[in-house]
Amino acid sequence: MLSNLGNILLFINVFLSVLIIYFASQNIKTSGNSISETIYQTTLLQTTLIFGCFFTLVAAFITSDFSLINVFENSHTSKPLLYKISGSWGNHEGSLMLWVIILTIFSFFFLINNKTHPKNYRLFTLIFQNIIILGFLSFILFNSNPFTLISPAPKEGLGLNPILQDPALAIHPPLLYIGFVGSSIYFSAAMASLITNYSEKFFAKSIKNWVLISWVFQTLGILVGSIWAYYELGWGGFWFWDPVENASLLPWFAMTALFHSLIVLEKRNVLYFWVIILCLLTFVLSVTGTFLVRSGILNSVHTFANDPNRGIYMLSFLCLMIFSSLFLLFKKYRKNNYNINFNSKETYVLINNWFMLFYLLTVLIGTLYPIFTDALTENKISVGPPFYNAVIIPVVVIFLFFMAIGPNVKWIKNKFDNLISFIIIFILALIINFIIVYFFKSFTILSNLIIISSLFLIISSLIDLKKSLEKSKFDLARIISHLSFGFLILFIGLNHNFSLEEDFNMKVGDTKSFNNYEIKFKKLEVKNFKNYKSLIGDLEIKDKKMSQIKTLNPEIRIYESPSTLTYEAAIKTNIIKDYYLTMSNIDRSDFYNIKFQKKPMMFWIWVSCMVLAIGGFLRVFQNAKSN
């Protein structure tokens, strides 16, 4: 029953998309600057029905309707409700539904929120957005239908992969999708802007909040994914330069560059084509990322089952997107002679963009290089953290200095009258760095530079904050975001520098000593839970210096549906540092491999990343208020 309902709703949605494209193209021909009521109504109906379609799928998961092959493969009656629901987007077919929902919602809200902008610009945006919707709907219908039936219906499902049964991961896909699928709307708007010649600052006004919203969600999505990897994967890190993590970072760089250059376009009416390129690039990178993950080209924790047909479909779609946008861009491109003074805010924003593009290219090359060598030379290689760390980290140091100076530079033409204050800030940063190094006695040249440059940014942002408070003229969003980015890099630097990692083979009753710590394997218990059995270790960690004792309980979980072993890290978090312990069994022996890590400042890394996103939200509210 649910299968039929879902399929009918999908078909109606295809029909509605075609109808919207038709109505919109008719409406373009008419004079006047108002969009016909029919289009609003059809778009509203489309949004409502796609929700209906999605909830049909969720209902099938909640009621464990195993007549749907998708539910059978990804759910189980014994799953807790939350994971039944999140199971509906924790797989390829269901996640495509999420894609279409976000495409549709953004399409609807862009239409109703931009009434001050010209009719044709809005209508063309609607048309392009609906072409994308149509593309994804037909992908769902003809290749990845979540409503496909299985007959006879099995009594029990295969279950959701246990490592996906985690609250962070339940919300990770929706957040990330709002981010990079949301970028579709400014892709469509950029195409519409090229066609209708609606350029300059009003165009910037019409998309800036959409860019910010997608950036905020992209940031949060990456954050939550990172938290999940830290807690669940048991490797003790939060970023692994995994190709799929990189795929989410690429659009993030493009978005960051985009909303900075939008400020210039809005204020000074320059950089229009650059903004258009970034708009197009962001969504192209998002779809490329999705293609890489779903086609099975990449091997990673996110890889879905390999299906070349799926890949062909997405590649054709990507191809169409890239070449149609290139065609339009080249056709409309005209050379502009920008009059930008070397020492002006415009230049600093451009510098931000160059850095972002540098990061983007580095990560893009690192991600694609193994695919290329494999395809062209049959050589399997992988590009790992050493490459990214070596290329990106030194450049971050310079970037942070520019990030500190940039906001205080004036538009059009600047004079450096605050040079002395920058020198004082720099000396202050040096002193604090030496204090940190003196007390903790562990450093490298690079880590010193990272700490100094991030402190430079932090102190300058704090001074900005103080000045704004005095003048009661606030750019709180910018200050908060820049400040938290400075803190983020500082904490990552401290974390990297002062982490401790030790590995032991131990059996129950053993005690090991290292540095200032003593670790004792007290006991091992077996417990039964609703959908898994757990082997729980009881280990005591003694900090000899502070004479503190902490008990940690890492687990080895044995899931039955599907039968899988997962290793749950035991983490004791406090404000200064995390103790991180994982345990894995050694075949046919009483020994367990115990990995102990001390990770300073983890809590603050999460907090700064969160505040960074809050800064973006604040800007959205400020913009909404000033409109």
Add this chain to the structure above:
Amino acid sequence: MQKVIKFLTTLIFLFVIVVFYFSLNKDPSYQTNSLVGKKLVELNLENFDGDYNLSTKDFKKNNFTLINFWASWCSPCRVEHPILMSLSKSKKLKLVGINFKDKKNNAKKFLNELGNPYNLIAKDEIGKKSVNFGIYGIPESILVNKEMIVIKKFIGPLNTQDYNEILKIIN
């Protein structure tokens, strides 16, 4: 100039799309089964004491050689050890052990404790040379003939079924 840039941009995108297309039909997982039937050319292995380099000559003397990759720290290697001991009794087969990312003393202790099935032992201290043999985890074993052509690969510890298969091939 503008035309050149436009042309190059289109070309780059086209190139990426074509590479993606070809990658689609490739298996992304690291498969080494394709080594079967191929000839091992580069050996470049030092023996255990570091005073002798293994060459193809060492393989030409016997009809069949089983190259086994092992380490003292690897617990599944312990599991397969009795099978290797039994195989070492066969006169038609020579065993070459490649000690993978191990410490010499620990490796010696391991062999003293469980017995030494190998005719020759080579070492690969940093694990880089084993990559040429398509090794990505140990234990793994490769059965080669006189001409150094790979007849079969065994990934994971050898079991009785593998044992019978090896005997069948060499007899």
